[in-house]
Amino acid sequence: MDDIAIQADxxxxxxxxxxxxxxxxxxxxxxxxxxxVYGLAARVTGDRTAAEDVTQDVFVTxxxxxxxxxxxxxxxxxxxxxxxxxxxxxxVRREEARRRRTNRELSLTRSVPDVDExxxxxxxxxxxxxxxxxxxxxxxxxxxxxxxxxxxxxEVADVLGIPEGTAKSRLRLGLRRIAGxxxxxxxEQWS
Amino acid sequence: xxxxxxxxxxxxxxALDACDPDEAAAIDEFLLAHxxxxxxxxxxxxxxAWLGASEALTPPSxxxxxxxxxxxxxxxxxxxxxxxxxxxxxxxxAVALAGVEPADAERITxxxxxxxxxxxxxxxxxxxxxxxxxxxxxxxxxxxxxxTITETELAEHRELAFHAAVGEWRAAADAVRRLAPNVxxxxxxxxxxxxxxxxxxxxxxxxxxxxxxxxxxGSPPAREVLRAMAEFSMRSVPWxxxxxxxxxxxxxxxxxxxxxxxxxxxxxxxxxVPLVPGQRDLGAPVATLTVDVIDWCRRFADRMPAEQLVxxxxxxxxxxxxxxxxxxxxxxx
Numbered sequence: 001m002d003d004i005a006i007q008a009d010x011x012x013x014x015x016x017x018x019x020x021x022x023x024x025x026x027x028x029x030x031x032x033x034x035x036x037v038y039g040l041a042a043r044v045t046g047d048r049t050a051a052e053d054v055t056q057d058v059f060v061t062x063x064x065x066x067x068x069x070x071x072x073x074x075x076x077x078x079x080x081x082x083x084x085x086x087x088x089x090x091x092v093r094r095e096e097a098r099r100r101r102t103n104r105e106l107s108l109t110r111s112v113p114d115v116d117e118x119x120x121x122x123x124x125x126x127x128x129x130x131x132x133x134x135x136x137x138x139x140x141x142x143x144x145x146x147x148x149x150x151x152x153x154x155e156v157a158d159v160l161g162i163p164e165g166t167a168k169s170r171l172r173l174g175l176r177r178i179a180g181x182x183x184x185x186x187x188e189q190w191s
Numbered sequence: 192x193x194x195x196x197x198x199x200x201x202x203x204x205x206a207l208d209a210c211d212p213d214e215a216a217a218i219d220e221f222l223l224a225h226x227x228x229x230x231x232x233x234x235x236x237x238x239x240a241w242l243g244a245s246e247a248l249t250p251p252s253x254x255x256x257x258x259x260x261x262x263x264x265x266x267x268x269x270x271x272x273x274x275x276x277x278x279x280x281x282x283x284x285a286v287a288l289a290g291v292e293p294a295d296a297e298r299i300t301x302x303x304x305x306x307x308x309x310x311x312x313x314x315x316x317x318x319x320x321x322x323x324x325x326x327x328x329x330x331x332x333x334x335x336x337x338x339t340i341t342e343t344e345l346a347e348h349r350e351l352a353f354h355a356a357v358g359e360w361r362a363a364a365d366a367v368r369r370l371a372p373n374v375x376x377x378x379x380x381x382x383x384x385x386x387x388x389x390x391x392x393x394x395x396x397x398x399x400x401x402x403x404x405x406x407x408x409g410s411p412p413a414r415e416v417l418r419a420m421a422e423f424s425m426r427s428v429p430w431x432x433x434x435x436x437x438x439x440x441x442x443x444x445x446x447x448x449x450x451x452x453x454x455x456x457x458x459x460x461x462x463x464v465p466l467v468p469g470q471r472d473l474g475a476p477v478a479t480l481t482v483d484v485i486d487w488c489r490r491f492a493d494r495m496p497a498e499q500l501v502x503x504x505x506x507x508x509x510x511x512x513x514x515x516x517x518x519x520x521x522x523x524x
Contacts, residue, residue: 009375016384019270019422026262030255038250040243048251055250056258063262067422074233081240082208089208125245132242146209147242153204154211165200172203179238 011071018066026063033077034059037084044088044150054087085147092150124182131181139174142167192224192441193217206235223459224441270422271415273387274371279416280394281364284313287398288357291405296353300400301494307353308345309397310360312337315344317363320390323378324370332379332386334523388423391416393523396492411451411485418452421484424491424518429462431520437513438462444510445476448484460510478506480514493519 017025037058041051058080062069069079132140138160145156157167193201198221204210205218222229271279288310296307304312319340323329329336348356367390371383378386395412402409411417425446432438438461446456457476481503482490489495497515504511 012382016272019272019419022272023259023262027255027259030258034255035247035249036244038254039246039248042248043243043246052250052254052257055254056261059258060261067426073229074237077244078233078237078240081243082236085239085243086208124241125247128238128241129245143207143242146204146207147239151209152211153209156209168200168204171207171209172200175203175206175235175238178242179234182238182241 011069011076014076015066015069015071018063026059029062029076030059033080036077037080040081040084041088043148044085045091047091050091051088054084054091057087058083089150128178128182131178134181135174135177139170139177142170143174143178146171193221195225198225198228202232203235206232206239220441223443270418271413273384273391273419274368276391276412276416276419277364277371277387277394278368280391280398280412281361281368283412284394284398284401285357285361287401287409291353291401293353295405298404300397300404302400306401306404307356309400310353310356311344311348311351312341313394313397314348314356314360314363315340316390316393317360317367318344320378320386321363321366321370324367324374324383327376327378329379332381337523385423388419392420392423392488392492395420396489396494399489399494414451417484417488418454420488421448421452421454424488425456425458427491427521428458428514428518429460431517432460432513433462434520435513435517437517439477439510439513442477442510444506444514445479446487446514447479447481448487449481450483450485452484454484476506478504478508478510478514480504480511487518490515491518491522493522 014025014029018029034055038051038055041054041058042048045051045054061083062080069076132143135143141160142156145151145159146153149156151159153167153171154164156171157164160167162170198218201210201214201218205215208215210218222232270276291306296310297305299305300309302309316337319329319332319336323332348359351359367387371387374383377383381389391412395416399409412420428446429438440461442460444458444460446458448454448456460477482500486495486500490497490500497512500515502511502515
């Protein structure tokens with residue numbers, strides 16, 4: 001059995017344990033993915049308190065509705081990352097939250113990355129970072145504004161002073177290149 | 192609905208959560224109707240998720256405790272594990288059968304079999320399952336298979352005394368409980384966990400058949416077991432709709448279960464549809480069906496006629512009727 005199949009099986013077991021109301025499964029998943037979910041939320045919201053709320057929301061959603069995660073469709077990291085990002089973007093897009101974010105942005109200092117995150121995840125994260133760095137500048141800027149800035153493609157177009165169609169195109173080309181680079185490293189959407 | 196070209200135009204923005212809400216809802220709708228493109232979206236979402244991986248930060252230590260507090264408050268009712276659900280229903284039925292006099296075992300049950308024959312039917316099923324757990328052979332396990340193995344069992348054990356049959360059934364069920372935790376392969380195309388929930392469901396259904404044949408009162412399964420069964424029935428909804436040619440690709444409904452297990456479910460009205468995180472983007476359900484959980488499970492097991500199912504419907508009455516009519520599509524003997 002290869003690593004991908006083992007990972008998918010493990011995720012299926014964890015999903016079933018959550019269904020059965022196994023609290024230890026929840027804490028195991030939190031210990032494994034908590035820093036990923038929290039770090040992403042902190043980066044997108046720019047607000048530690050909001051990131052804590054998002055982190056709790058993400059894991060409580062998984063706890064309440066484990067059936068939303070389908071191991072046959074994708075990996076748990078993708079599922080949790082999608083949830084964390086969506087909740088964070090929702091936060092950012094609320095006007096009041098935007099104001100608070102602006103005020104707090106300056107006071108947010110980066111912490112040392114969590115060394116307990118799976119070693120392979122760190123290696124893969126570095127590969128992703130490298131893949132992003134190799135993108136043409138215009139694609140990289142568009143993706144970073146959209147993903148980490150929580151902006152819609154229309155807002156990306158406005159910030160960059162480009163047509164909306166061009167913004168969509170840059171996001172599409174850039175994200176496909178990153179996905180292609182991940183596949184080339186055998187990372188794909190799993191791990 | 193958007194077309195394929197518009198979908199391709201927006202797919203990356205969607206994967207990055209960079210669409211306006213109405214556009215995201217349009218993509219969600221497109222995905223419901225076109226499950227063949229879900230993998231493409233998942234690939235891009237996977238890439239997007241990895242973008243965030245380099246941002247990992249250790250959360251403050253108090254988040255873990257707060258999360259557990261919220262989790263406990265959020266889901267006081269828990270589903271039994273499939274193995275536990277199965278074991279508990281087997282145990283309940285064993286207790287009930289121990290009190291049945293051999294003469295009463297000749298009473299006729301719902302499906303035309305006597306109580307004794309029903310026990311042999313269960314014995315056939317558990318024996319077959321134990322075999323499949325050791326060496327998978329069946330591609331699928333349907334009503335025709337059940338009828339064949341039941342007829343074989345009935346022919347072989349024509350003279351077997353009632354309580355001897357009960358003992359054989361119990362031994363076969365215990366073998367399943369011993370074997371199942373170590374099995375990784377599919378059983379008749381299904382995950383072993385799902386097969387155990389199906390067996391728990393059927394054990395309860397026949398327990399209820401026997402109780403009725405004897406004219407006895409009975410108690411329903413424990414809440415945790417009922418929740419596991421209800422969840423399985425919800426996951427089966429798209430498939431029973433398809434099996435009865437009532438599917439509606441691209442549409443979804445809400446089922447509210449009341450009574451012992453209060454819960455709410457979002458169900459697609461056709462198979463192959465992903466469950467999308469953040470379902471707020473899906474818009475309004477075409478129908479909301481509210482039913483008692485025991486009634487729903489009995490309907491699912493084809494033990495309650497559609498016209499007797501007390502229900503409340505909001506939205507499309509035809510969709511609600513189809514859900515009720517299709518529910519027992521996979522019910523067997």
